[in-house]
Amino acid sequence: MRVYSGVDPVTGKEIYLSETVKGTDKAAYRRADKVMTKLQAQVDKQRSPSTAVTFSYAIDEWLRTADIEPTTRHGYVGYIDRTIRPALGDVPVSKLSARNLETLYGELRRCRVRCDGMPFIDHKAEGEHDCEKAKCRPHECKPMAQSSVRQVHSIISGVLGAATRWDWISSNPAKVAQRPRQVPPQPDPPSPAQAAKLVEKAFELDEAWGTLVWLVMTTGMRRGEVCALRWSRVDLDEGIVEVRSSYTTLRGVGREKDTKTHQMRRIALDTETTVLLREHKKRCQETYAELGADWSEDSYVFVGMRGDLDKPYPPDAVSNRYKKMATRLGIKTHLHALRHYSATELLTAGIDLRTVAGRLGHGGGGATTLRVYAAWVAAADRKAAEVLGSRMPKRRSSG
Template sequence: MARTAASGDSRKRGSIRARGNSLQVRVYAGVDPVTGKPAYLTETVRGTDKAAHRAANKVMTKLQAQVDGQRSASTSVSLSYAIDEWLRTADIESTTRHGYVGYIERSIRPTLGDIPINKLTARMLETFYGELRRCRIRCSGRPFVEHNAEGEHDCGKLKCRPHKCKGMAPSSVRQIHSIISGVLNAAVRWDWITSNPARIAQRPKQTPPQPDPPSPAEAARLVEKAFALDEDWGTLVWLVMTTGIRRGEVCALRWSRVDFDEGIVEIRRSYTTLRGVGTEKDTKTHQMRRIALDTETTVLLREHLARCQQRYEALGVQWNADSYVFPGTRGNDPSVPYPPDAVSSRYKKMAKRLGIDTHIHALRHYSATELLTAGIDLRTVAGRLGHGGGGATTLRVYAAWVAAADRKAAEILGSRMPRVNRGGE
């Protein structure tokens, strides 16, 4: 049985029809701008009696008002289609895009890809996030063996093992949420949906940063070992330790950005590799910054420059001011920078031989914490690190060391206060 309003265009007015023990309200919402097919708003009302029909008429009036006010979803394309369009149009750096595609293909598309974007809800997203936190492959919870090959094979040789649930880290789930939210924000801008459900969906809380810098004694051992291995390598480790610049930034540094007279180094670019191909890009915060160098660091860089020039002259290699400060290919080609991954790997191996569990990025933490502990103001430290927000990021990451510096400041101020006689003393 179908019932359509008597007046006006029947397709525009909509219809109410029986579907088993319920009524389906259907209102024409125009042509889908993406698929070119007719689009309809539908809603189900339980029951088929007179009361259900009255409720269905109210629902139809509500849906018609949505269409008239252009508040209805204008397309029912899948999330997978929207993701493809977003990736095609979004301005995303290559390394970031590579990471996004990994999350999309492994987690988002297999689970939510076929769902129409106008049917996606905050509840669906929160359920999805919860499943990922329980098990990254969203298993059924029943025991099974994770096979490393398809078809018949010898599990013993391939080391196939019983599956053990391993939840995805909160930071990874937050990254997935960010991707989905970005896609749906674009869908809102394109008038494909009226609102973004990811805006109200709860995501895992962000884990507080826990920087673990080496101690001053460990830092001394690390830099001493670096110079013992190689003067060029020791200079690189020293520069990162004293300036707190990022790994990619030290690899992208050119001699034209080192001002020996002023004792300043300009950080303008970062270097990254993806699938073996290296590229220069903007810094992480897309900002240029100038970092003051101490006298010892300036002397070390002058000596490093002299060594480089002598080496290139002996090899017959041309050098100019745009040459990289720390070249790759064993330092023999000034036009190729030291690969960031190679820097991390070499530093990790060096620290392991010393019995120190650390990584190259921890030197950035060392620089920041030493400055804060010495009482340097937060804005200056943030400027050297390249943090945005006027020091908000620095405060969030290094809150414990800021508190220690604040305690030191209080003691200094207290010691300088005039003594007051109390109680007639």
């Protein structure tokens, strides 16, 4: 039995629902009538015509039409090529179910390459090669991080959401699929003593480098934001820094983009930081003059390496230099931890949550700040309770 179901919206081919009924007797004819009624009901119930295109095709169409920031797109493509396409690429988009997705997530949490559990060699080179020289090793299952599995889910959901909007499927199975739980943030800022050692060492290495580390430590700016900072956004008289953009590099090409939350914010500077920036500005102007370059208020505060004054300090280079400096000091940390340091020190000092969130550039009116720094907020709340209690009139003991 065949029932016309419409036209594939992508391929333009006619679609038929079919089911075989065996037999030639009267009972078979009755069964055939029931099957025909059932198939017709399926066609009538369809909210949109189904499509036979593969999930891989849907991915390509989504990537072609979606408005995704270049560095984010680069990360998405990595997940797609390594994980999503090999697992689901050949499956018709109309056949994907929540169970398919949850099965994939379970496999990734067991082994990121989704091995079958049988021993094999992880070859480090293609074709014929010497495994010893290529350092090939027996495969060891390594689970994909929860955050990475959630990212895979987010990409799949985006593709299926587009397929739903385009009437390729009637609903998005990713909306009902159970995704991995979000691991609570665990910020690990350096201690005040470690922070002091780090900033002292930074100034020993280079006054400009020391100023950069100091600025990140006192403002909580993101790495890309401090690299994108221009003098026109620094008001030394008012002691204010305007954060309007972030700098990123992709395949060696740098560009400015919006901040992570796509919002501008103003951060107040303390007196010592203002003095350091004023001295740094003077040194920058002298360096430009020595090299015969034109300095302007639109120049970057922290310029690129090797005398390239038209480009900012590369974000990756900033992180690598900071990591090496910390390692030499015997401190296990990274640049982003300075952002945590700034936040936790302010919260511990009793600064209100909304102010801290504003300095960090967190959205949601402090919800993100509270989620990430819940322990320090609780400590500040305890301190506030003790302060209030100490100001209350003392009650005499009834005994």
